[in-house]
Amino acid sequence: MADEREGPRPNRGPAAAADNRRALIAAAREEFAAGGLEVAFSAIARRAGVGQGSLYRHFPTKIELAAAVFEDNIDELERAGSLDALFDAIVAQARMSAAFLDAVVSARDVPAVQHIGERMAVLVGALLAADQAAGRVDGAIAREDVLLVVTMLARTVAAAAPEEQADVLTRSRALFARALSPR
Amino acid sequence: MADEREGPRPNRGPAAAADNRRALIAAAREEFAAGGLEVAFSAIARRAGVGQGSLYRHFPTKIELAAAVFEDNIDELERAGSLDALFDAIVAQARMSAAFLDAVVSARDVPAVQHIGERMAVLVGALLAADQAAGRVDGAIAREDVLLVVTMLARTVAAAAPEEQADVLTRSRALFARALSPR
Amino acid sequence: MADEREGPRPNRGPAAAADNRRALIAAAREEFAAGGLEVAFSAIARRAGVGQGSLYRHFPTKIELAAAVFEDNIDELERAGSLDALFDAIVAQARMSAAFLDAVVSARDVPAVQHIGERMAVLVGALLAADQAAGRVDGAIAREDVLLVVTMLARTVAAAAPEEQADVLTRSRALFARALSPR
Amino acid sequence: MADEREGPRPNRGPAAAADNRRALIAAAREEFAAGGLEVAFSAIARRAGVGQGSLYRHFPTKIELAAAVFEDNIDELERAGSLDALFDAIVAQARMSAAFLDAVVSARDVPAVQHIGERMAVLVGALLAADQAAGRVDGAIAREDVLLVVTMLARTVAAAAPEEQADVLTRSRALFARALSPR
DNA sequence: GATGAATGAGTCTTCATTCAT
DNA sequence: AATGAATGAAGACTCATTCAT
Numbered sequence: 001m002a003d004e005r006e007g008p009r010p011n012r013g014p015a016a017a018a019d020n021r022r023a024l025i026a027a028a029r030e031e032f033a034a035g036g037l038e039v040a041f042s043a044i045a046r047r048a049g050v051g052q053g054s055l056y057r058h059f060p061t062k063i064e065l066a067a068a069v070f071e072d073n074i075d076e077l078e079r080a081g082s083l084d085a086l087f088d089a090i091v092a093q094a095r096m097s098a099a100f101l102d103a104v105v106s107a108r109d110v111p112a113v114q115h116i117g118e119r120m121a122v123l124v125g126a127l128l129a130a131d132q133a134a135g136r137v138d139g140a141i142a143r144e145d146v147l148l149v150v151t152m153l154a155r156t157v158a159a160a161a162p163e164e165q166a167d168v169l170t171r172s173r174a175l176f177a178r179a180l181s182p183r
Numbered sequence: 184m185a186d187e188r189e190g191p192r193p194n195r196g197p198a199a200a201a202d203n204r205r206a207l208i209a210a211a212r213e214e215f216a217a218g219g220l221e222v223a224f225s226a227i228a229r230r231a232g233v234g235q236g237s238l239y240r241h242f243p244t245k246i247e248l249a250a251a252v253f254e255d256n257i258d259e260l261e262r263a264g265s266l267d268a269l270f271d272a273i274v275a276q277a278r279m280s281a282a283f284l285d286a287v288v289s290a291r292d293v294p295a296v297q298h299i300g301e302r303m304a305v306l307v308g309a310l311l312a313a314d315q316a317a318g319r320v321d322g323a324i325a326r327e328d329v330l331l332v333v334t335m336l337a338r339t340v341a342a343a344a345p346e347e348q349a350d351v352l353t354r355s356r357a358l359f360a361r362a363l364s365p366r
Numbered sequence: 367m368a369d370e371r372e373g374p375r376p377n378r379g380p381a382a383a384a385d386n387r388r389a390l391i392a393a394a395r396e397e398f399a400a401g402g403l404e405v406a407f408s409a410i411a412r413r414a415g416v417g418q419g420s421l422y423r424h425f426p427t428k429i430e431l432a433a434a435v436f437e438d439n440i441d442e443l444e445r446a447g448s449l450d451a452l453f454d455a456i457v458a459q460a461r462m463s464a465a466f467l468d469a470v471v472s473a474r475d476v477p478a479v480q481h482i483g484e485r486m487a488v489l490v491g492a493l494l495a496a497d498q499a500a501g502r503v504d505g506a507i508a509r510e511d512v513l514l515v516v517t518m519l520a521r522t523v524a525a526a527a528p529e530e531q532a533d534v535l536t537r538s539r540a541l542f543a544r545a546l547s548p549r
Numbered sequence: 550m551a552d553e554r555e556g557p558r559p560n561r562g563p564a565a566a567a568d569n570r571r572a573l574i575a576a577a578r579e580e581f582a583a584g585g586l587e588v589a590f591s592a593i594a595r596r597a598g599v600g601q602g603s604l605y606r607h608f609p610t611k612i613e614l615a616a617a618v619f620e621d622n623i624d625e626l627e628r629a630g631s632l633d634a635l636f637d638a639i640v641a642q643a644r645m646s647a648a649f650l651d652a653v654v655s656a657r658d659v660p661a662v663q664h665i666g667e668r669m670a671v672l673v674g675a676l677l678a679a680d681q682a683a684g685r686v687d688g689a690i691a692r693e694d695v696l697l698v699v700t701m702l703a704r705t706v707a708a709a710a711p712e713e714q715a716d717v718l719t720r721s722r723a724l725f726a727r728a729l730s731p732r
Numbered sequence: 733g734a735t736g737a738a739t740g741a742g743t744c745t746t747c748a749t750t751c752a753t
Numbered sequence: 754a755a756t757g758a759a760t761g762a763a764g765a766c767t768c769a770t771t772c773a774t
Contacts, residue, residue, distance in 0.1 A: 174328075175328060224769065406748085504727075
């Protein structure tokens with residue numbers, strides 16, 4: 001949003017707050033997807049067309065920003081009707097998911113992060129139960145196992161070079177299908 | 184090595200070349216293990232007790248340094264007699280392995296990296312064939328699948344918070360055991 | 367006051383003016399006492415529970431705010447019955463006094479500052495005359511000398527490290543007692 | 550030194566180290582004298598005509614830089630033959646002295662600062678003993694008292710507005726003369 | 733070939749000040 | 754007149770890279 005703008009922005013006043021927040025989240029989503037969590041805070045502000053100070057006001061830490069982005073993403077994940085669909089959705093957001101998962105490790109005490117963790121746990125728990133009831137997933141598999149699979153998938157796909165993505169994706173999905181399927 | 188040294192080093196001249204190389208690799212191994220690839224070049228040089236310029240001369244890029252470290256690590260991996268033993272060895276070097284694997288993505292054209300890729304492929308190929316012959320691994324598994332497993336294991340263990348490592352390790356090993364075992 | 371408040375304040379409109387002014391002075395007193403004049407304007411507004419804009423409206427410059435705080439402090443100083451009692455009172459407000467005195471230097475032309483200067487001069491003049499009449503202070507001492515002593519005391523005590531305060535205070539009081547006492 | 554230079558400096562190599570250190574100390578002396586310890590580190594580097602990184606290499610903290618400057622100043626103080634002469638010298642360096650004294654408070658554990666403290670203590674001790682032997686200073690005065698006087702003088706003169714300096718100086722010297730003179 | 737200092741670009745972060753509502 | 758968000762200009766600090774010796 002408002003990329004490449006020149007000159008000082010006018011001060012639009014408090015009315016800009018909501019717009020700014022949205023723009024920051026959108027900009028962060030793109031930056032994180034492109035460069036992981038390493039991206040410069042200043043780059044996000046710039047891309048959002050928002051002053052640095054405003055970025056800090058809305059999101060004092062990068063974690064909180066990442067959480068806000070991922071909170072949106074989860075909406076989409078929650079539309080999945082099976083673990084397989086969840087994996088599809090995760091892979092579609094792989095880079096962002098991986099970035100967020102990295103952040104989580106160092107900040108499990110941040111409320112915003114915990115909230116997401118809970119949503120994910122609930123979601124995975126429900127899908128797992130359904131898949132197990134339908135005989136699609138082995139009864140020995142626990143929620144934690146699935147969360148691990150989700151994490152691995154995201155990281156693997158995110159890290160793959162473009163030309164390898166397809167192959168890596170097929171192979172890892174197949175591996176995890178074997179790992180989860182009933183004996 | 185030669186940590187915490189005080190005062191200027193004497194200039195030992197060309198004679199120091201081999202020693203320097205060894206010290207740099209050792210220092211890099213420790214730094215990478217402790218902080219991933221993010222560590223500052225200067226920190227590695229300092230820990231090695233070597234001038235910054237010398238570090239650049241020996242290893243113009245971080246990739247080449249990482250490759251040199253990993254080249255040593257592979258010696259150890261090659262002592263594995265089964266995929267299971269290989270996984271054990273990888274996990275023991277998880278942080279370093281993950282760091283290297285991250286670096287690889289952006290530099291598959293670097294000769295040093297390619298060389299390592301080939302050694303890994305050969306190693307994994309041999310172990311896989313043996314395990315398959317012994318009926319320990321399903322015949323449908325390909326070398327690329329195992330390389331993927333290795334990568335995932337390293338990343339997963341490296342990224343886990345200390346208090347979770349044990350659990351994460353158990354779960355992922357179990358998952359991959361299911362994924363690889365014969366049907 | 368109104369520290370640590372959560373959520374947006376209701377906009378009480380003009381009715382809040384007097385309350386705001388009081389709250390700002392109180393907040394500034396605490397902040398200045400704790401951190402000297404360096405404290406951020408925003409911190410004062412936050413502690414006062416007042417919008418930043420309102421702070422600027424009431425006190426366009428930090429000097430004016432400091433003067434308002436000190437104006438209150440002088441009420442207390444005026445209860446002193448002798449120079450010694452004045453020194454006691456100054457020392458009790460050392461940090462705030464020193465902060466204000468620092469500000470004064472760069473703004474002797476600000477009306478609010480001048481007013482305080484006059485009150486102080488009058489106060490010191492009266493106390494000095496009384497002490498001289500009572501034979502407690504040498505006749506050669508002028509009002510300006512005492513003002514200097516006041517300033518030095520405030521600065522010295524304010525600058526001392528906590529563990530030294532007692533010693534520094536004793537010594538400086540003794541020094542000035544010698545300096546002022548009749549020959 | 551090398552103020553107002555344009556464009557990137559050539560890298561003069563290690564040979565510049567000693568020059569840089571000198572230039573940094575000189576620049577810091579001027580900046581501290583003009584603006585106290587608050588001056589921006591970057592301003593000092595700029596004035597010295599030295600890269601920021603080099604400033605940090607030579608002096609990791611502002612305290613250490615201030616100590617280096619003051620270490621030079623003490624040479625001059627040590628030429629004093631009496632406390633009166635010492636006071637003259639202090640006043641001549643008032644702004645710098647005051648700046649340094651401010652720094653000292655927050656860093657009495659820094660070795661460089663301690664060293665200066667010791668030199669000052671020795672110097673003052675010697676001058677005090679001589680002055681007391683000559684009957685110029687009361688026997689009840691201790692070294693700590695004189696150090697306090699030095700500090701007060703520096704701060705007072707440094708803080709005075711230019712047009713007041715003369716008057717403030719005369720008065721405070723007279724006050725301290727009374728405070729120290731034999732009964 | 734080794735050494736380690738120099739350089740400056742790039743980030744993060746804080747604040748004073750402005751301004752729409 | 755109050756409110757609090759917006760803005761951007763500093764300043765601190767780090768580091769990759771270069772280079773004289």
